Amino acid sequence: TVVTQEPSLTVSPGGTVTLTCASSAGTVTSDYNPSWFQQKPGQPPKSLIYYTTNRHSWTPARFSGSLLGGKGALTLSGAQPEDEAEYYCLLHYSGPWVFGGGTKLTVL
Amino acid sequence: EVQLVESGGDLVQPGGSLRLSCAASGFTFSNFWMTWVRQAPGKGLEWLVNIKTDGTVTYYVDSVRGRFAISRDNAKNSVYLHMSSLRVEDTAVYYCMANLDYWGQGTLVTVSS
Numbered sequence: 001t002v003v004t005q006e007p008s009l010t011v012s013p014g015g016t017v018t019l020t021c022a023s024s025a026g027t028v029t030s031d032y033n034p035s036w037f038q039q040k041p042g043q044p045p046k047s048l049i050y051y052t053t054n055r056h057s058w059t060p061a062r063f064s065g066s067l068l069g070g071k072g073a074l075t076l077s078g079a080q081p082e083d084e085a086e087y088y089c090l091l092h093y094s095g096p097w098v099f100g101g102g103t104k105l106t107v108l
Numbered sequence: 109e110v111q112l113v114e115s116g117g118d119l120v121q122p123g124g125s126l127r128l129s130c131a132a133s134g135f136t137f138s139n140f141w142m143t144w145v146r147q148a149p150g151k152g153l154e155w156l157v158n159i160k161t162d163g164t165v166t167y168y169v170d171s172v173r174g175r176f177a178i179s180r181d182n183a184k185n186s187v188y189l190h191m192s193s194l195r196v197e198d199t200a201v202y203y204c205m206a207n208l209d210y211w212g213q214g215t216l217v218t219v220s221s
Contacts (some may be wrong), residue, residue, distance in 0.1 A: 035208045037153070045145075045153060050208040088153050090208070095167040097143075102152040 001025050003091050005100035010108055011079045019103045020104040021072035021089030034072030036065060039102075040085045048087075051072060079107050110134035111211050114202060120194055124219070128189040130204030130212055136160075137185040140207045144178060144189045146200035147214075154200075157200030159187065194219045 002024040009015035021034055028034060036049040047056055049065035052072065062078045072089055084107040089100040116128040128140070142159040157168045166178055170219045177190040187204055194217075201214040 005204070039153075044203055044211045044213050045205075045209065047205075048207055056209065064155050086152075090155065092152075096169050097155045097167075099145075099153040 001098055003089060003100035005087075005089060007101070007104045008104040008106070010106045011076065011083075013053055013081060014080055015079050016075065016077045017079060017105065018068065018088075019074045019087055019105070020068065021074075021077075021091065021100050023091055025093070027070040028072045028091065030067065031092075032072070034065065034067075035089065035090045036063075036072075036074045038063055038083075038085045038086065043090065045093045048094060050097045076105075081107050083107055091094070110202050112206060112210055112212035114204055114212045114215040117217045118200065119218045119220065121221050122194060122196055122219055124194050125190070126194065126217060127193040128191065128202055128217070130187045130189075130220075132185045132187070132206065135206065137206075137209070138182040140186040140209075142178075142180060143204055144187075145203045146198075146217075148197070148200040149201070150167040151200075156202075157189070162173055184221075191217070196220065 004022045030052045033051050037045040039045040046057050053065045064075050066073045087103045111133045120126050144156045146154050159166045159178045163180050175193045177210045180187040196219050199219050201216050203214045204212045
């Protein structure tokens with residue numbers, strides 16, 4: 001099973017961007033529990049969104065999770081320079097989980 | 109304060125073995141599924157294995173099944189990854205993760221002759 005993300009995206013400061021997470025197994029539903037993680041260079045990953053739409057207490061409100069067009073989606077509304085990072089989605093396949101390849105987000 | 113501290117990473121020869129540890133504090137460890145994730149140099153994240161709260165259920169990715177084994181000791185708030193038959197391609201930073209919430213800083217495993 002392969003989980004596919006956009007390799008790279010660019011967003012302007014203050015702009016909105018949506019990252020997606022597709023499964024080779026077909027439509028991503030809430031049953032796949034899509035989760036999202038942010039990783040900055042030299043740092044461990046940080047959890048942002050779990051079970052499709054749930055933010056952690058530390059997740060800024062400008063990040064939101066959803067299902068969009070058969071994929072998991074992470075939307076960033078009002079991008080900040082500090083949001084420049086690699087973003088990974090994670091899907092659950094009835095046992096093992098699988099990460100996507102990551103999206104490098106540039107805020108420029 | 110929540111903390112996950114991995115240890116045990118080292119330089120090991122191909123075919124060798126290693127045990128990684130992850131010590132947890134600041135949350136009720138026994139209520140959390142624990143997962144090991146790795147990241148090869150310059151690459152993305154790879155989910156490896158997880159273990160249920162009471163240790164009765166585990167899931168492995170195919171690439172490590174039969175070579176790696178996860179275990180936990182809730183009395184010690186720790187989870188372990190026993191790695192054997194190590195290969196050059198197992199070289200990575202290994203992270204532990206609690207549920208989908210908390211991450212450790214990682215420990216580096218280098219497999220090389």
